[in-house]
Amino acid sequence: MHNYDPRNLRELFKLDAADYMMSICGDNGLRQISSPGKSGSIFYLSHDDRFVIKTLRRSELKVLLRMLPSYHNHVQLHENTLITKFFGLHRIKLKCGRKVRFVVMGNMFYTELHIHRRYDLKGSSYGRYTSKEKITENTTMKDLDLNYEFYMDRSLRDALLKQIALDCTFLQSQKIIDYSLLLGLHFRAPEHLKLLVGPPDSSYNNENKPTGDGLSVPPTGLMLVTHEPGSVNTAPGPHIRGSTLKAYSIGDREVDVLLPGTGRLRVQLGVNMPALANRKVQQTEPEEVELFEVYDVVLYLGVIDILQDYNLKKKLEHAGKSLFLDPMSISVVEPKLYARRFVNFLEKVFPDP
Incomplete structure (x- = not known):
């Protein structure tokens, strides 16, 4: 798995690296939560519901890579920011040879109360x-x-x-x-x-x-x-x-x-x-x-x-x-x-x- 991150976002958000890897790469796998929409992206939930994984189009990858240094500065300066938390930006190569890019985000509805x-x-x-x-x-x-x-x-x-x-x-x-x-x-x-x-x-x-x-x-x-x-x-x-x-x-x-x-x-x-x-x-x-x-x-x-x-x-x-x-x-x-x-x-x- 290739890691794109130019800066360590997980450290910034005080997220344990081992817990992160177990959530997205553990034996229990991921659950698909939506089929491809207009963007063609597919969304998954980690087995413990803590993270949302989204596949990225090439254009989205370019935007995120361009924005990451400024994003890092913004979330560091504003600890109460409401903007999505990005924890990882990765690429994997499937057996068929196709490369899939995806971003890992916090699940906003991983809550102690039921969302109605x-x-x-x-x-x-x-x-x-x-x-x-x-x-x-x-x-x-x-x-x-x-x-x-x-x-x-x-x-x-x-x-x-x-x-x-x-x-x-x-x-x-x-x-x-x-x-x-x-x-x-x-x-x-x-x-x-x-x-x-x-x-x-x-x-x-x-x-x-x-x-x-x-x-x-x-x-x-x-x-x-x-x-x-x-x-x-x-x-x-x-x-x-x-x-x-x-x-x-x-x-x-x-x-x-x-x-x-x-x-x-x-x-x-x-x-x-x-x-x-x-x-x-x-x-x-x-x-x-x-x-x-x-x-x-x-x-x-x-x-x-x-x-x-x-x-x-x-x-x-x-x-x-x-x-x-x-x-x-x-x-x-x-x-x-x-x-x-x-x-x-x-x-x-x-x-x-």
Whole structure:
């Protein structure tokens, strides 16, 4: 196996080299999690779910190799970066003689809580929806499918949007477009999702607790409490980032999130972030007062798909689509505009409390 890494990213992220090799090269093998899409890339999960392995096109390899020194500097300077963690860039030669290039990344959904909803958000609108017939709990939905706004502690929101802006500035400097915010939601009361995806599966049962009448009811609610290092896991992980966050609501002290009936988790940027998910109720007749459903959620998020540069092919694609579509509605726009639209969209997804 050929290793492309010009710098030791695993050391930077405090990842044990032996554990890394056992995860991606162990006897248990890899699990394919998606068939080739438009890009032709195939995604795999390591047997322990810690890492995502993606096959690379030659053009993506060139972008990543060009970007790696700047990427290294960015993640070293910004320990709370939301950008995908790259742990390895490798090439293997198959028995047939074909060479396969692949990158190893942290699995953002390697979490202590079950992920009930997944969204891939770009800030564009053309084609950004999912057919309702195809939605299951494991479906990754898109911008127009998102009907929630997420309200969180003021300091948590400020830290989140500040880092998103910093990461977008970096990606703009590298002439990168087409990236997304991958957002995972853990609902404290997931039973309301039954209307959309059918009966909840057995994974809900891990968090359920019996009541006196024998019914199983998921524990609800969450609260921010002062961080106690001895009470939570503080070890670096494949998707864990940086420092423990501070919350305005408890005097700008570092915080954990306490989930009744489940446990206590360290709050970091993009990891274990508590919020209220507001969804407007669709009313059959106009009413004087708008109604909203409100749910306690824990958010997991990060910036993914950062290997598409604004090359000649993409410039021509933008020019062609702009002839018959609103240029602001399509994903392919120049890097500065892409970054600004992305940030503006996420400011609406995470409104000021």
